[in-house]
Amino acid sequence: MAHWHRHGAREGRWSTRPSYPTRETLVCQSVHSLYLRATGTLVCWDDAGNDTVLQAFDENVHYGHDVYLGEPFQRIRRLLWEGRMPFEVCRRCAVLRSRTPHSSYHVDNRVIEIFQVEPSFRCTLDCPGCVRLDQRRLAPPRNLPFAMFEKIVRDLADARVTVRAFDFEGHGEPMLHPGLWALTRLAREIHPTTYITMATNAQAVVKDDILGAGLDSVVCGIDGVDQETYEPYRIHGDFDLAYRFVRRLTELAPRSERPIRVFWKYILFEHNSSPQHLERLRKLAREAKVDEVVLVFTRNGPRSTRLEHPDQVPVKDWEVEVSFRYHEPDVSDLSHRLEESRLALERGDATEANELAGSVISNLGRFLRDARDATAEHERLGATLAELVSELDESNQRGFQELRETLGGAWRDGRISRATPEELSSLHEGGSTPRP
Numbered sequence: 001m002a003h004w005h006r007h008g009a010r011e012g013r014w015s016t017r018p019s020y021p022t023r024e025t026l027v028c029q030s031v032h033s034l035y036l037r038a039t040g041t042l043v044c045w046d047d048a049g050n051d052t053v054l055q056a057f058d059e060n061v062h063y064g065h066d067v068y069l070g071e072p073f074q075r076i077r078r079l080l081w082e083g084r085m086p087f088e089v090c091r092r093c094a095v096l097r098s099r100t101p102h103s104s105y106h107v108d109n110r111v112i113e114i115f116q117v118e119p120s121f122r123c124t125l126d127c128p129g130c131v132r133l134d135q136r137r138l139a140p141p142r143n144l145p146f147a148m149f150e151k152i153v154r155d156l157a158d159a160r161v162t163v164r165a166f167d168f169e170g171h172g173e174p175m176l177h178p179g180l181w182a183l184t185r186l187a188r189e190i191h192p193t194t195y196i197t198m199a200t201n202a203q204a205v206v207k208d209d210i211l212g213a214g215l216d217s218v219v220c221g222i223d224g225v226d227q228e229t230y231e232p233y234r235i236h237g238d239f240d241l242a243y244r245f246v247r248r249l250t251e252l253a254p255r256s257e258r259p260i261r262v263f264w265k266y267i268l269f270e271h272n273s274s275p276q277h278l279e280r281l282r283k284l285a286r287e288a289k290v291d292e293v294v295l296v297f298t299r300n301g302p303r304s305t306r307l308e309h310p311d312q313v314p315v316k317d318w319e320v321e322v323s324f325r326y327h328e329p330d331v332s333d334l335s336h337r338l339e340e341s342r343l344a345l346e347r348g349d350a351t352e353a354n355e356l357a358g359s360v361i362s363n364l365g366r367f368l369r370d371a372r373d374a375t376a377e378h379e380r381l382g383a384t385l386a387e388l389v390s391e392l393d394e395s396n397q398r399g400f401q402e403l404r405e406t407l408g409g410a411w412r413d414g415r416i417s418r419a420t421p422e423e424l425s426s427l428h429e430g431g432s433t434p435r436p
């Protein structure tokens with residue numbers, strides 16, 4: 001539990017910052033963590049990279065020696081250490097960090113911080129920020145085969161690799177995997193003291209068998225306080241079913257062999273974040289006896305424009321623990337990258353300068369949909385980019401131009417200027433489509 005809190009990070013879940021500093025350079029989650037898709041393939045961590053194959057399933061490789069401690073992951077560590085991006089997609093990645101202490105701690109000590117496992121790629125909901133249901137239907141129904149998971153975890157144990165936490169969640173709904181508890185129990189059997197968590201949309205009926213699943217916590221993603229506020233994002237979802245799930249879980253939890261902590265994860269959108277909605281959330285969370293409410297500020301989907309910072313959320317008297325998470329790139333890190341890019345230009349290293357500035361442009365392009373999304377901090381980044389852009393290559397100049405067009409009036413002519421109300425209303429005619 002302490003691990004979970006200590007490593008919670010602005011981008012949503014986990015920190016990329018190791019505790020063993022040597023030199024400062026680029027670092028990402030793939031230095032010390034694994035993400036296993038339901039196909040059995042190990043991929044990059046971030047949404048942008050989740051189709052980037054690091055290791056396709058192969059019965060004949062050793063996942064400890066040949067994979068986590070071997071070339072597929074060592075190549076990433078080496079390139080980041082040199083200040084280079086291992087894949088084209090790294091430019092768009094939201095969990096890449098610059099100027100972060102980089103070390104061989106995880107390899108020397110054979111430690112994995114988080115092993116994220118996607119039990120199923122199936123889902124019955126159609127959340128606008130996630131894989132769309134019509135795209136899912138094109139793929140064959142996918143549940144992670146037990147044998148694949150077993151091979152990987154046993155190989156890691158054989159190489160004496162410690163897994164600090166298992167996180168059962170991915171781009172589908174874990175509880176649709178018919179053998180989900182066999183996966184979690186295997187993780188518990190092989191790593192008796194590890195932290196095991198699962199994130200669910202709570203569109204299921206909780207049964208007693210969850211008590212023997214070896215879980216330390218369950219994160220229930222319920223972004224609304226009634227059907228009206230829940231359904232705009234959790235399309236096809238049933239609020240009452242989700243709320244019954246959470247109530248039943250907290251009823252059962254005290255009977256579990258290990259204490260199960262129950263989180264209510266609530267993403268703040270425009271349609272579910274009025275003071276009345278938050279008051280109802282407080283009441284429902286207390287009645288359901290959840291252990292913690294996690295409020296998420298997101299830039300993926302129709303985010304809340306009235307609440308952008310924890311200080312704006314009045315949670316002092318909630319009588320239930322509340323924490324905050326962010327699902328967006330870290331602006332201060334993007335700002336560091338622009339400083340590094342400027343220094344690289346001064347030294348005449350155009351490649352590095354373009355790579356770093358390009359990653360800022362790509363990140364902003366991914367998370368800012370229009371001028372309404374740009375905060376003063378983003379505008380400062382825009383002003384710095386406007387100063388650098390004439391020295392960058394053609395593709396970055398084009399990228400910056402496209403970003404300016406997307407943002408309407410913001411960053412016009414390199415000056416910090418907000419879009420006019422007329423520009424905004426024309427931008428929003430027809431509504432904006434959230435992107436995955």
Ligand SMILES: C[S@@+](CC[C@H](N)C(=O)[O-])C[C@H]1O[C@@H](n2cnc3c(N)ncnc32)[C@H](O)[C@@H]1O
Pocket residue numbers: 123127129130169170171172173174199200201219220221265267296298299300301327
């Ligand atoms: C893709 S879901 C899969 C797990 C499960 N089906 C669920 O919905 O909780 C993984 C996580 O992404 C989070 N998520 C979904 N849409 C999001 C958004 N627009 N912004 C931030 N997080 C989001 C969910 O809250 C969940 O914790």
Ligand code: SF4
Pocket residue numbers: 123124125126127130131170171172173201
């Ligand atoms: S419930 Fe979870 S997996 Fe399903 S569409 Fe929504 S966010 Fe994605």
